Amino acid sequence: MSSTTGETKVISLYQSQKKIYAKSVRGRFANWRVAMVLFTQALFYGLAWLPWNGRQAVLFDLTARKFYIFEWVFWPQDVLYLTFILIVSAYALFFVTAIAGRVFCGYACPQTVYTEIFMWIEEKFEGDRAARIKLDDAPMSANKLWRKGRKHFFWILIALWTGFTFVGYFTPIHTLGHEVLTASTGPWETFWIVFYGFATWGNAGFMREQVCKYMCPYARFQSVMFDRDTMIVTYDEARGEPRGGRKKSADPVALKLGSCVDCSLCVQVCPTGIDIREGLQYECIGCSACIDVCDTVMDKMAYPRGLIRYSTENAIEKHWDFAAIRKHMLRPRIIIYFAVLVMLVAGLVGSLALRNPLKVNVIRDKGVLAREIEGKYIENIYMLNVMNTAEKAQRFTVSVDGLDDIRVDRGSRIEADPASTAASVLAIRIPVEVAEKAKSGSHTIFLTVKSETDAGISVREKAAFLIPR
């Protein structure tokens, strides 16, 4: 329909986002979220302090290019494991999303976790929803300054602690702590602590749902992993409508009303500011605050819980019970996701278990192609680099095969410190008679570098031996 002859006006295409005052809620799912917050933060803040093998258990030493994760020391050459880990993480996320929707967003995402922590602090100093709205509307006063000042103080404290912990995974956190206490942190450490702290304070204190709505890539593509059997936060429209207030003692059927009393609490608790009664929307992060608060209202009204609940599109339409939902969880998509995930995890675990802590590089001397030892031998020179990624010192023996009577003349033993490289010069000789019988030019030979103490640690490396004309 075309517009009528109304006047035209100029409007802005940008709009300041209105601040969302989410009412706090208690309930089953809120308890789950608190448990996840405690678990993830205990892990994040605590793991940095854990010692292992005389050093930090989890440390990404960028300058030395060694990445310590408990027993393993990963070198840049091991970046394939990182790829593997990322693929497994992504796949696990897709698997969970296909089953239960955006549960990652609502319970485990760092943005949600830190927003929850900051909202909890905000409520402690600024009061509940109504009090916060009133405080923000009021003009500046000593009381407002005092309340907001204390809130920001604790926000900044936690933000800086978060930044400190984050940097503590790259610089040993004990050293970093000492540097912070003596105000002697390096310029880059200071920058990253402040930067990460500022990001935490800004994202959890102010941006909040803006991250979910506009910045997050997962938010954009998560819905393509949904199908009609994915569990989502749903308002049971058939049961709830028509909505309307009524006395507790009244009979809703007689009043021709559904279960929804139109208290609008589900809207007040929503951290992204949507009305779930209009159906699942893009902004919904699946935090189930609306489920919890509606359940409390249902309890007060002595109605059954679950007017807003986790359900599936099929279940709502066809009125299925939970047993039917669970049966449909085991559908081909889920089974295939799960099978692929199991294979990937098995591959990752297997390759880690079978990882060879020895890496070897053989570099032919390019200046001296081949050398004749007066009438007796032909000699080639190599530089042998061994990378001992294990955290104990190793001694290796080097042997060679590939040509008759070929042997290592110098450099047949090499020692390496824990988690470091060692280089040595290797001289390989063949008798002149063998050289005369063989073709001149390049011959493929094989070097075997073997640990003297650990029988399993050995590498067989190809090299080229030159016989001059």
Add this chain to the structure above:
Amino acid sequence: MNDLLSSGWSWYVAIATVISLLACVWILRANSVKKVSSDKPELHGKNEWDGLREYDNPLPRWWSNLFYITIVFSFGYLVLYPGLIVVPGLLGWSTSTLYADEVKQVKAETDPIFDAYMKQDVKTVSVDKGALQIGARLFQTYCTQCHGTDMRGSKGFPNLVDNDWLYPGTPEGIKTTLLEGRNGMMPAFAEVLKADQITDTAQYVLSLSGRSTAAPAAARGEATFKQICSACHGPEGKGNVALGAPNLTDNIWLYGGSLATIVETLNIGRQGKMPAQKDLLGESRVHLLAAYVYAQSQEQAQGGSK
């Protein structure tokens, strides 16, 4: 500043950059408002498909604010750094000063180490473990291309660990070799001697290390040797480090010890060249390298034949 392009191009870049930044500001402002009919401002345009119309929801203001911040940052950056080429930045930064600063920083770290070693003579340095580690790394970087990773050279490039020296093998002698370089000058005798004289002389030379294959030829060659060769190589062929004339009795051959190779040496001469390292490496590094090479040659002399 750019040496390759004329200043006209620099002005072009500077003007284009400023105009682009201003254009960004204009684009932002021009696209931050629109005219709509007042009865349904949230709808976009007049198009309709089967009763469906398109919405135009407002974007968060912090998006355009962030964009403005980046433009402000760009102008600030161009004031401080020479991004506009024709105006040097206020901070006076340039890649050449960056390089000079890095060199200065490295020198500040390494000079104390080198100066300490320079105060000691080469022989003292040659037993210092730290100095030998530095020397080993210097050798691997600068010397292995000719002398080999294992320091044993190849045809035409001396073996540095056999303690057999063409020029003085004292610590100071090695340092002089590195600083000034050396020019081996074995004259060519193809025009001076007849072919059979050359072969006889070669046989005599072989006999000096007990490898002659024809005693009569060697006996004939002795006269030629004593007349011509002993001037540089000494009457007994023991060589002369002052001249760089090799010791012919030790069966260590720079170019090969077969009869054919010795005949070739006599015919065409040899012009071995060790490049001078004074300007490339500087005296401090040469000092450490000399100590390293000396130490390796002594170790081989004491520790065994290989």
